Amino acid sequence: MSAPLTIIGSGMAGIGLLKQLRALGVERPVTLITGDSGDDYSKPLLSTGFAKRLAPEKLAARSALEVAAQLGAVVRTHTRVGTVDPQEHCLHIGEERLAYGELVLATGAAPAVPFAIPEALAGRLFTINDLDDYRAFHAALEALARPARVAIIGAGLVGCEFANDLAAGGHAVSLVAPEQAPLPRLLPEPLGRALGEVFRDAGMTLYLGRGLERLEPAGGDVGLVLEDGQGLEADLVLVATGLRPRSELAREAGLEVSEAGIQVDRYLATSAPGVHALGDVACVAGINAMYVQPLQASAKALARTLAGTPTQVSYGAWPVLVKTPLLPVVALPPLQAPARWRIEGDGTDLVAFAEDQDERLIGFALTGACVKRKVELARATPPLLG
Numbered sequence: 001m002s003a004p005l006t007i008i009g010s011g012m013a014g015i016g017l018l019k020q021l022r023a024l025g026v027e028r029p030v031t032l033i034t035g036d037s038g039d040d041y042s043k044p045l046l047s048t049g050f051a052k053r054l055a056p057e058k059l060a061a062r063s064a065l066e067v068a069a070q071l072g073a074v075v076r077t078h079t080r081v082g083t084v085d086p087q088e089h090c091l092h093i094g095e096e097r098l099a100y101g102e103l104v105l106a107t108g109a110a111p112a113v114p115f116a117i118p119e120a121l122a123g124r125l126f127t128i129n130d131l132d133d134y135r136a137f138h139a140a141l142e143a144l145a146r147p148a149r150v151a152i153i154g155a156g157l158v159g160c161e162f163a164n165d166l167a168a169g170g171h172a173v174s175l176v177a178p179e180q181a182p183l184p185r186l187l188p189e190p191l192g193r194a195l196g197e198v199f200r201d202a203g204m205t206l207y208l209g210r211g212l213e214r215l216e217p218a219g220g221d222v223g224l225v226l227e228d229g230q231g232l233e234a235d236l237v238l239v240a241t242g243l244r245p246r247s248e249l250a251r252e253a254g255l256e257v258s259e260a261g262i263q264v265d266r267y268l269a270t271s272a273p274g275v276h277a278l279g280d281v282a283c284v285a286g287i288n289a290m291y292v293q294p295l296q297a298s299a300k301a302l303a304r305t306l307a308g309t310p311t312q313v314s315y316g317a318w319p320v321l322v323k324t325p326l327l328p329v330v331a332l333p334p335l336q337a338p339a340r341w342r343i344e345g346d347g348t349d350l351v352a353f354a355e356d357q358d359e360r361l362i363g364f365a366l367t368g369a370c371v372k373r374k375v376e377l378a379r380a381t382p383p384l385l386g
């Protein structure tokens, strides 16, 4: 039998590609290898589960066994691929050598933690980037059996969504970040400040404009010392300081890789014949968006290519809907820094237009009641990858 199409990674990109292949009627053998439980789940739901006190199993649409049965694939869970050899068309998993026909890297992105975690605090510090992480944090909250004091480090999309969700779940949230306002990569500062005000009104404590200096044990608590010397204590700490593409396998295999991920063209082809990449690990024609819509478009295009119809991927002007129900936020951040942000609106209902030198719209950000303008403004903004 010929070697199978092998997909590394069972996130939305890996399983999404498998679903698209089967939807096209492609029957070729597929092996899906994953370092985690292999459950089919929607990662965006991870930052909505604590408000509703959702048990981890409620977030999984189907188990790895069901994925294997329903999508007709061999699924290997809790299996870490050690190296890829594109010349020999094989992978190494420990001592095992596994031949592949074609290979797809869908290894996602890993949390980037920019400081050392003291060993004594290991069970108190968390990142949440997959269902297994959610399980671990959920268990730590349950073990406290009371509302927790949670310090969140980082005020980007992941930090802000968990802040809103945990506060809604009755926990006491502190948000620590070096920037002056939340969501610095998605919102111009006045809109970020509006979100910060709403968070404060909801009872959160915001420590902005200073980063974390160090972490230390403080009795039974975690002590956080900030750059200006201020201290705070927490039961648990959630680190949300960004994600980095997991491109080590590709780099070590000699594929073209940059800080932004594995370099692929619009056919999702890497620099090695027979090896493709998509999702958070892939930088497609210079863009690594790290959102669901681009990876879904990539999965559709790649499935067609693998089915015999070479298809380039296109990205539309897709805004990001930030899940902060305390203040709805929608943003389509421009690819390059805008010449200016033009801001309109009152209170927390704000529209920010990102404009280039010629006053053309290249992105936007919306808060509060103004999020209803997202469709109109997305239509007026150039596509991410047209």
Ligand code: FAD
Pocket (backbone or CB within 6 Å): 008, 009, 010, 011, 012, 013, 014, 033, 034, 035, 036, 043, 044, 045, 046, 047, 079, 080, 081, 082, 106, 107, 108, 109, 128, 129, 158, 161, 246, 249, 278, 279, 280, 281, 290, 291, 292, 293, 295, 321, 322, 323
């Ligand atoms: P991942 O889900 O990271 O999957 C990577 C897979 O690769 C895993 O199965 C892992 O085990 C496996 N793997 C890695 N290395 C190896 C190896 N060596 N061997 C074997 N397996 C390996 N996007 C939106 O558009 N809207 C949202 O509202 C939104 N909310 C989000 C909320 C949170 C809390 C987070 C963290 C992200 C959110 N995102 C959102 C981003 C979106 O979820 C991601 O872009 C997407 O899920 C990435 O999927 P992926 O399959 O590329 O990677």
